[in-house]
Amino acid sequence: MHRDSEQSISARLRERLKEARRVFVLTGAGVSAESGVPTFRGGGGTAVWKGMPFSVISSAEMVEQDLLEVWAWFDYRRGIVGRAQPNPAHLTLARWQDLFAEYTLATQNIDGLHQRSGSRNVLELHGSIWRARCLRCAARKDLRTKDTGERPPKCPLCGGDMRPDVVLFGEVLPADVFARAEEAARQCDICFVIGTSAIVYPAAMLPEMARGAGAFLVEINPEATPLSAICHESLRGRAGDLLPLLDRFVVQPTVGSQSEAASETR
Numbered sequence: 001m002h003r004d005s006e007q008s009i010s011a012r013l014r015e016r017l018k019e020a021r022r023v024f025v026l027t028g029a030g031v032s033a034e035s036g037v038p039t040f041r042g043g044g045g046t047a048v049w050k051g052m053p054f055s056v057i058s059s060a061e062m063v064e065q066d067l068l069e070v071w072a073w074f075d076y077r078r079g080i081v082g083r084a085q086p087n088p089a090h091l092t093l094a095r096w097q098d099l100f101a102e103y104t105l106a107t108q109n110i111d112g113l114h115q116r117s118g119s120r121n122v123l124e125l126h127g128s129i130w131r132a133r134c135l136r137c138a139a140r141k142d143l144r145t146k147d148t149g150e151r152p153p154k155c156p157l158c159g160g161d162m163r164p165d166v167v168l169f170g171e172v173l174p175a176d177v178f179a180r181a182e183e184a185a186r187q188c189d190i191c192f193v194i195g196t197s198a199i200v201y202p203a204a205m206l207p208e209m210a211r212g213a214g215a216f217l218v219e220i221n222p223e224a225t226p227l228s229a230i231c232h233e234s235l236r237g238r239a240g241d242l243l244p245l246l247d248r249f250v251v252q253p254t255v256g257s258q259s260e261a262a263s264e265t266r
């Protein structure tokens, strides 16, 4: 990938990247596809676990009806994402956090691959497969370090049953996390929407908010989505190819310029 592929990035986008100070990124399952994590839509199959569709096994009702089966399903998925490695898309997005004056990465993914690649302060709109939450007192437990294997896990504070700390069908997003994402979306000057079908709300509202507030909107996806119509640029291809390519046009800050730029905006 050299000169030819660089030519596929428009002069307008290069200029925007060079000037960008406040960057907001929304990612979806497509950003982890090249790490071997299956996306939700596009696989063709609807039954994902013991004959149940995703919307049934990953639902609030199922937590009430059969918590152990919900844990079995998420343990299975944790096995898949636990073996996956971050790909060049995750790595580029982690690198960008130190190159822009303000940078916010919000993800619909629960796989933790952004954090594994070094991203800090990731806004996890749909929670994390690596955390459990108490059904009684809402205390959380890190499953990477504190999982005893007991199912359902017991709350370290009150002894109650715990559930996966993810947003299930029929549930609302964590309000504080969404509010922070919304603020960043409304204030950014460039917004990237990467690897999401952009049909699940309210996450899909974030790029619309950014666009409405005047941001330059860039989509990275091999396929068109409902958002494509309002994007300034739609880059058709894989995130793991296109992000490293875009990275060549991001200007390295000179020493000291990051903190100066950040303080000017406060």
Ligand code: OAD
Residues within 6 Å of the ligand: 027, 028, 029, 030, 031, 033, 034, 039, 040, 041, 042, 058, 108, 109, 126, 167, 168, 169, 194, 195, 196, 197, 198, 199, 200, 220, 221, 222, 223, 225, 237, 238, 239, 240
């Ligand atoms: P989807 O499975 O709906 O969409 C994945 C998108 O990634 C599609 O638009 C693909 O074209 C695109 N894609 C595939 N490979 C790609 C690649 N290598 N690079 C870039 N893009 C690629 O996944 P999401 O949009 O993330 O919610 O789904 C949103 C939500 O729906 C999920 O968070 C989940 C599900 O219901 C909850 O579980 C609450």
